[in-house]
Amino acid sequence: MSGPSAVLDRLDALLAAQGLMRLGVVQFDAGDTTPAFGDGRRAAAVVLVGVTGQAMWPVFSAWRAATVHGGGENPLDRWSETVLDPIAAEMGALALYPSRAPYQPFQSWAMRAEGLKGSPLGLLIHPVFGLWHSFRGALAFVEWDDWSGDGADVLPAIPHPCDDCAEKPCLSACPVGAVSLDRFDVTGCRGHLASGEGQAGCMRGGCLARNACPVGVAYRYPEAQVRFHMQALKLPAL
Ligand code: B12
Ligand code: SF4
Ligand code: SF4
Structure with missing residues (x-):
């Protein structure tokens, strides 16, 4: 080479x-x-x-x-x-x-x-x-x-989008409050996804919190891909 x-x-x-x-x-x-x-x-x-x-x-x-x-x-x-x-x-x-x-x-x-x-x-x-x-x-x-x-060892400082995001719509978009500044509540999220509301909502159209983020929307995955990744979570076992 x-x-x-x-x-x-x-x-x-x-x-x-x-x-x-x-x-x-x-x-x-x-x-x-x-x-x-x-x-x-x-x-x-x-x-x-x-x-x-x-x-x-x-x-x-x-x-x-x-x-x-x-x-x-x-x-x-x-x-x-x-x-x-x-x-x-x-x-x-x-x-x-x-x-x-x-x-x-x-x-x-x-x-x-x-x-x-x-x-x-x-x-x-x-x-x-x-x-x-x-x-x-x-x-x-x-x-x-x-x-x-x-210079992989000397990275330029890149902005962290969440620092400049005053509204933080991801926090309020999750119907069960699984997304917070402290921790991501995996169990709460998966419980909701297994419910009828979760099946009709996040499982079909993707994580509502992820969808609510204003950064990089032009790069959102195609609908079929979003659905594919949600189905791949293999509910309800963690
Ligand atoms: C197990 C797993 C899950 C589990 C549990 C996730 C959890 N939140 O605990 C389940 C099945 C629920 C899951 C779901 C999803 N996951 Co997942 N998951 C993994 C997997 C396979 C292993 C994680 C792990 O234990 N790594 C081993 C440890 C040693 O590696 P690590 O780099 O040190 O990872 C840990 C640290 O990053 C740690 N951590 C330590 N310090 C810090 C600091 C910060 C700021 C953060 C964010 C994390 C962090 O958190 C990780 C542990 O979960 C990884 C792939 C991977 N190999 O990492 C994907 C991965 C993390 N998942 C990913 C994705 C995309 C998802 C989903 C969005 C899938 C979907 N539906 O589209 C959801 C979102 C869930 C969520 N909001 O977290 C991506 C994340 C990409 C990214 N942009 O960061 C990964 C990297 C897979 C990939 N192919 O890219 N996931
Ligand atoms: S909406 Fe996006 S940029 Fe704002 S806090 Fe949530 S993840 Fe970060
Ligand atoms: S997939 Fe649905 S329940 Fe899970 S974190 Fe996203 S909005 Fe909340």
């Missing part, structure tokens, strides 16, 4: 073809717990890969329509593996997935890589994409010669 920018250009092109994008790099320090490769080598860095806005859904939907049983029980996870495993192989990287146990600390990595902070919903909020971004995987590299070139 040639120089740093050629590697990243190739990676970005492969991801863009799937409606995905690079969401930052974490370069690990000596004291960090790092992902291990099968042969015991440890990762020097991870590149976060994810979804923002509407680009992924048509690609995933086309794959699903062409795949036996629509991709099975967890189709988005299967699609992610189908797409990212070959990219990782080409790059000499190890693919890691957010839903695969033991869970890798994707949110902690994103806070470090992108300077993101949490919203009252428990989701990280991005100054541009708002609450409409998530992770499909990460590529772990044994060697990382600061390919990013964008």
